[in-house]
Amino acid sequence: MTAVQAPGRTPGRPVVPLWWGVDAVPDSFGPCVVTVGVFDGVHRGHRRLIDHARAVGRERGLPVVLLTFDPHPARVLGVDRDTAVLTTVDRRAELAAAAGVDAVCVLRFTAGLAARTPDEFARDVLARGLGAAAVVVGANFTFGARAAGDVTTLATLGTGFGFTTHVVPLLRVVDAPCSSTHARRCIRSGRLDAAARSLGRPHRVDGARRGDVVRPEPGTALPPPGRYHGLVDGRAADVEVLPDGQVRIVAAAGDRPSPDGPVSVVFAGDGGALR
Known part of the structure; x- marks a missing residue:
């Protein structure tokens, strides 16, 4: 087991278990x-699920566990679908912790x-593996071979395995689905x-830096090649997405970060692209 420190939490406070x-x-x-x-991206719709789960947890006096999958199921099943990664597993866990899950x-x-x-x-994952007393899912949730x-199947099975099922409607933003697919x-x-x-929140990419070049995790979702405003490890910077999927730090405010090591690049939202 590892543990994840939620962003913004005071050092020394309990961390969130990652199983x-x-x-x-x-x-x-x-x-x-x-x-x-x-939960790739832990977007607004995902946080709505988490909020609902927390409400159920408060009502019943129970902790909340976020159950996620890696790699993306569509990638393993060979489904013709964009599965570019919005958030690494560690980043996903950090965001979930910040949203209030307990594990x-x-x-x-x-x-x-x-x-x-x-x-x-x-039976094996939800009831026996996690000891679920309640399961919270989105309206489009499917599972099994x-x-x-x-969701109807889940509710029926839950009756037999001892958990209640709570279905949360999908969230829409500006007449478009609030989904990982839409964000990609x-x-x-x-x-x-x-x-x-x-x-x-603005899209963030995690990777390894060597000099002024950042190599994102394989399969990361990136904008088209070009220059963008953003933040590099929290500092204002201009970055260039290269055709090969790497990101070059063009200019950064103040002293540049140390040449090697893990780094995060946050792309600005409105007006982020340099024309």
């Missing part, structure tokens, strides 16, 4: 409220997991302002 797989959940961990999804559980999405029936997933289960589409087309509205 890789249900086998990592401590035996002493009791009943909980689970919210399930990929994060990551399931490795494999062919074996994909082959589980809805009944097996509800060939996505055979939906906006980023790919350079509409960073629209992406920021969907995400609830």
Whole structure:
């Protein structure tokens, strides 16, 4: 098990546990409220799910666990769909912690997991693995082999396995779905302002810096090649997205950061692109 410090939390305060797989959940961990999804981007719609889960948790006096998957299920299943990464797993966990969850559980999405029936997933992962007393999902949630289960299936299975099911309507922003797919589409087309509205914050890319070049995590969602305003490790900077998917730091306010190591690049929203 690892632990994630939520952004903005006072050092020394408790951190949020990050469990890789249900086998990592401590035996002493009791009943909980689970919210399930990929949660890539932890966008405004995702935070609505988290808020609802927290409300259920407060009502029942239970902790909230965010259950996510890595890699993206569509990538493993070979679905023809854009799965460019909006947030790494660690960043996802940080944002979830900042939104108020008590723990994060990551399931490795494999062919074996994909082959589980809805009944097996509800029983082995939700009921037995996490001890779910309540499960909170979005209205478009599907699960199990060939996505055979939906929210109605989940509610039926929950009755047998001892958890209640809570379905949260999808959030819409400016007449467009508030979804990871929409955010990726906006980023790919350079509409960073629209992406920021969907995400609830400017898009951030994490990677490794060598000199003035940042190498993002493989498969990261990036805007089109060109120069943009933004922040590099919190400092105002102009950056250039290169055709090969790397990001070059063109100019930064004050002293430049040390040449090597992990770095975050935040792309500005409205007016972010330099014309």
